[in-house]
């Protein structure tokens with residue numbers, strides 16, 4: 083089983099003529115409400131990749147529609163807690179030049195308590211994976227508990243914050259990093275090369291499998307002496323939102339099926355290449371049969 087201790091966000095997207103100025107009251111031309119959050123996106127990606135996935139999360143009891151979307155995609159939502167506190171959400175202004183301004187409220191995503199975590203863990207078995215991102219609270223406790231229960235931990239420290247530096251990263255089996263996250267974690271400049279990033283991080287975390295995604299430059303993998311490099315598929319990108327989430331979801335689903343690392347990287351790269359050719363976040367995450375069809379081409 084793939085467990086995902088992940089954020090659920092609702093994105094409220096307001097179209098405006100210009101981004102609101104201090105003291106101004108501005109009418110919006112339209113409002114769209116969509117499911118978001120790295121946690122929910124990665125659960126959707128794992129489910130679309132035919133993974134066996136259970137989402138551990140929290141969302142307001144007023145937003146049950148979110149559970150329906152996840153369940154329709156095949157995510158087990160029985161461990162999602164319906165809360166009295168507001169759902170995590172983003173208030174996003176998008177102006178006529180596609181410029182945006184975002185207010186993020188973590189809400190229920192930051193309301194996990196020890197009681198909740200203790201109740202979740204006894205259902206797991208040592209073969210299970212736990213995937214985490216950096217949008218929920220209590221990550222340190224979750225990592226320690228999951229490790230205690232023998233779970234294999236995969237962590238995507240996104241968005242990267244100061245808290246990540248004090249997490250027990252050596253407990254992780256896999257770290258998924260993009261270039262910016264890798265540089266921040268390695269204490270290097272954001273323009274540092276992939277070789278240097280991998281060298282610093284693998285020296286610091288020699289037992290951890292490092293997956294470094296490099297956008298259109300593809301992906302690097304390193305685990306001890308094993309090093310792999312895969313170019314990205316040459317496609318015309320229209321919107322790279324959720325590319326990383328898609329990559330991670332497909333990688334984890336293949337990994338759960340015990341595929342070789344090369345296959346995990348290959349399927350994840352195809353899925354992410356399909357994702358960047360489509361607009362939007364969750365709707366742009368491809369289905370397993372689309373990835374399989376592209377792989378055969």
Ligand code: ADP
Pocket residue numbers: 260261294295296297298300301314315316317319322324325326327329350351352354355358
């Ligand atoms: P994030 O979205 O987390 O910043 P990346 O930008 O590294 O992550 O993208 C994740 C993966 O998505 C890449 O490793 C690659 O496989 C794929 N990808 C991203 N941008 C492109 C692109 N322009 N063309 C093809 N594949 C891409």
